[in-house]
Amino acid sequence: MKALVFNGPRDIRYESYKDPELGSDNAAILKVTKCSICGSDLHIFHGEQVMTTRYSEGVEKFCVGHEFIGEVVEIGRDVHGFKVGDKVLSSAGTGCGKCMACRTGRPLECPTARAFGLDAERNGGQAEFVNIPNADQTLLHLPEGVSDEQAVLLTDAMATAYFGARNADIKASNTVAVVGLGPIGLIAVELALLLGASRVFAIDPVASRRARAAALGAEVLPAGPETVAEIFEKTQGRGVQSVIEASGAKAAIETALKLVAGGGTLSIIGVPQPDVGLQVMPIFYRNLTVRSGNAPVPFLWREVIPLVQQGRLKAADLFTHTLPLSQGADAYRIFDSRQDDVVKVMIEVG
Numbered sequence: 001m002k003a004l005v006f007n008g009p010r011d012i013r014y015e016s017y018k019d020p021e022l023g024s025d026n027a028a029i030l031k032v033t034k035c036s037i038c039g040s041d042l043h044i045f046h047g048e049q050v051m052t053t054r055y056s057e058g059v060e061k062f063c064v065g066h067e068f069i070g071e072v073v074e075i076g077r078d079v080h081g082f083k084v085g086d087k088v089l090s091s092a093g094t095g096c097g098k099c100m101a102c103r104t105g106r107p108l109e110c111p112t113a114r115a116f117g118l119d120a121e122r123n124g125g126q127a128e129f130v131n132i133p134n135a136d137q138t139l140l141h142l143p144e145g146v147s148d149e150q151a152v153l154l155t156d157a158m159a160t161a162y163f164g165a166r167n168a169d170i171k172a173s174n175t176v177a178v179v180g181l182g183p184i185g186l187i188a189v190e191l192a193l194l195l196g197a198s199r200v201f202a203i204d205p206v207a208s209r210r211a212r213a214a215a216l217g218a219e220v221l222p223a224g225p226e227t228v229a230e231i232f233e234k235t236q237g238r239g240v241q242s243v244i245e246a247s248g249a250k251a252a253i254e255t256a257l258k259l260v261a262g263g264g265t266l267s268i269i270g271v272p273q274p275d276v277g278l279q280v281m282p283i284f285y286r287n288l289t290v291r292s293g294n295a296p297v298p299f300l301w302r303e304v305i306p307l308v309q310q311g312r313l314k315a316a317d318l319f320t321h322t323l324p325l326s327q328g329a330d331a332y333r334i335f336d337s338r339q340d341d342v343v344k345v346m347i348e349v350g
């Protein structure tokens with residue numbers, strides 16, 4: 001098959017890769033139809049670290065990508081919820097499906113849990129075909145009333161944004177800040193308003209992304225040395241009750257922590273790099289709650305999908321670019337350079 005294959009830092013190529021095999025009775029093989037590139041894929045692209053793997057060091061070739069939808073073409077005999085020909089979306093990651101963590105809504109605490117497309121042990125779906133372990137828990141039939149674009153966003157971005165908003169303790173009439181306005185941050189802005197926030201401050205260095213947040217109804221600010229002071233001025237010195245950090249960058253996390261009002265909550269959903277530290281003293285003296293973690297995607301679908309089907313959560317127009325799989329290397333370059341006001345790139349596979 002053809003796939004986008006990690007050959008080294010800044011070297012993701014469209015090339016041939018061995019076809020996936022079923023390998024287990026609870027697995028399925030998917031023919032991918034559409035997939036997208038995530039901000040966290042850029043950490044791999046840059047040769048940075050994700051989980052325990054440093055991509056600057058010699059890593060065996062693997063297919064990248066954890067956001068994909070497609071059609072079931074092969075199915076293990078222990079998979080009961082799906083059949084060949086079903087059109088599905090996949091969770092960005094999965095566990096074994098059997099352990100206590102998997103069965104109680106914490107699949108990412110499973111000892112075998114991991115995202116797709118991090119290494120050759122679990123190849124990703126920026127490819128013509130992908131193996132889906134634990135298929136009954138990892139896949140979902142394409143829901144009615146959900147566009148392909150929204151389905152691709154449900155594999156990760158929408159669920160992660162929802163997890164971030166829920167973790168931020170947003171209540172009606174709260175003030176909220178979202179730091180980092182990539183696709184997940186923009187969806188978080190939409191969700192914060194949907195959950196009844198009275199004011200949403202949205203912060204990003206990129207003007208076109210701020211304009212998108214402003215169109216959703218946020219008060220926007222550039223990321224800079226003045227940002228924290230400005231928001232304290234706008235909130236009569238109190239700060240913000242619920243802050244969602246959606247970038248993972250060191251400076252953004254530091255800004256986010258400074259913005260939280262006493263007794264408030266910081267929710268970190270950006271994938272952090274190893275150099276990110278978090279100061280405990282302000283958390284202690286200002287009685288802050290800090291939550292972070294990977295979203296348990298399949299367990300959030302039942303809450304997020306109705307919002308999409310009812311038209312309350314739109315996540316509209318986030319895909320600014322569409323390219324075929326054969327131009328995947330260009331797709332990475334465009335997404336990485338942030339050229340042409342790119343927000344998210346859709347890759348058409350077949």
Ligand SMILES: [Zn+2]
Nearest residue numbers: 038067156157
């Ligand atoms: Zn993702």
Ligand SMILES: [Zn+2]
Nearest residue numbers: 096099102110
């Ligand atoms: Zn498990």
